[in-house]
Amino acid sequence: MNANAESVIEDVPGYMQTLGRRAREAARAMAAAPTGAKNRALEAMAAAIEQRREQLAAENAQDLEAGRARGLDAALLDRLALTPERIAAMAEGLRQIAALPDPVGAITGLDYRPSGIQVGRMRVPLGVIGIIYESRPNVTADAAGLCLKAGNAAILRGGSEAIRSNRAIAACIREGLVAAGLPETAVQVVETTDRAAVGELLRMDTYVDVIVPRGGKGLIERVARESRVPVIKHLDGICHVYIDERADLDKAERIAVNAKTQRFGTCNTMETLLVHEAVAEAILPRLAERYAEFGVELRGCPRTREILPQAVPATEEDWYTEYLAPILSIRVVPDLDAAIAHIEHYGSHHTDAIVTEDYTRARRFLREVDSSSVMVNASTRFADGFEYGLGAEIGISTDKLHARGPVGLEGLTTQKFIVLGDGHVRT
DSSP: OOTTHHHHOOOHHHHHHHHHHHHHHHHHHHHTOOHHHHHHHHHHHHHHHHHTHHHHHHHHHHHHHHHHHTTOOHHHHHHHOOOHHHHHHHHHHHHHHHHSOOOTTOEEEEEEOTTSOEEEEEEEEOOEEEEEEOSOTHHHHHHHHHHHHTTOEEEEEOOGGGHHHHHHHHHHHHHHHHHTTOOGGGEEEOOOOOTHHHHHHHTOTTTOSEEEEESOHHHHHHHHHHOSSOBOOOOOOOEEEEEOTTSOHHHHHHHHHHHHHSOSSSTTSEEEEEEETTTHHHHHHHHHHHHHHTTOEEEEOHHHHHHOTTSEEOOHHHHTOOOOSSEEEEEEESSHHHHHHHHHHHOOSSEEEEEOSOHHHHHHHHHHOOSSEEEESSOGGGOSTTTTTSOSOSEEEOOSSSOOEEEOTGGGEEEEEEEEOSSOOOO
8 A cells, every 4th residue: 555545545444344354364374373384484574674674764764754743752753763773673573483482282281080081271372463552663573473473363553653664564574474375464554544443443353352552551541441352451650669678779779770761661660769768868869879860850758858859849649650751759668568558559560679688578579569570689671571581572461361461472372171082971
């Protein structure tokens, strides 16, 4: 389709239904696809991305130019940009997915029952996965690769700001599928920027088995509210680091600085720092000096401001806020109980960490903090599918059903019971 495809597709509902039918047909073929064919497709996709890197960069440059003309802010433009390093990372991510074990067909728990039958569980694809995302065109390659390796078909709806980049990446994906003898409709990128396409996708429960939204809170709230299809999601990344009174302060400094400043605009970036009152005077000035190097604005409770007069008074709203920016809220707490209570009240169940040398307190924190990732003496920035050994992640889930935390290959499959007999009948 041409660059103005959104104005050509007059029948958006009909177009989306067509995508759905094709995806459902492709899903049947993908469920039966051998591991070798899926891996060949992934390798061919990676090669196509490398061969077309100049074209990808050129299409992305047009998206960036259009984004600047529309007044997109610096953070959005950064997420939209396909630098040479990010293009290389897309190809490498696909190769890493190819190297991962194929979860499809794995059988676990196969045991004999008193009747003589064997009962176990087999891992199988979910079917058709709809992914709705904003800004980051690299998600197109990551999502396609993970869905493919897990034996699914995918319908990808990226943001209008990345339409040219997504189309160019989609061409590489189709090339890889065809090269491996797999249906090219196993991964379809929605070619229209018409917002009605999102609403149609959310209502396509006949064809789509699960929706994965990746983007801002507004998008995810809309998907959760309107979807007739099950959703794997997280709304906020209000992540905490708690520095315990028995923390190694050198470790605490490294972790608290990295968790906030390694990248500002990610969902696993620390937004609130909790500090035990016994070590607050020792660690907060050190941290304030380091944060100043990165231009981080500090917002603190009254006790924090006694120690750091330069901190802005924190409001009640600050404790609920995912800044995605160089802003950090700081609260001094009397003990571990208060830290856990703060996280439970204000947190988003995404990622929370404790810094302590006390084994018992670390175990309490792991047990009592109800988040999808809970860490001891490590930066929240590790909450990532790649860092967890899952390959490129499809997203992070703070839901409790089906998948929780970074969603990799296993999270894109489900299980069915299998029974093996030899003429057995029930009496």
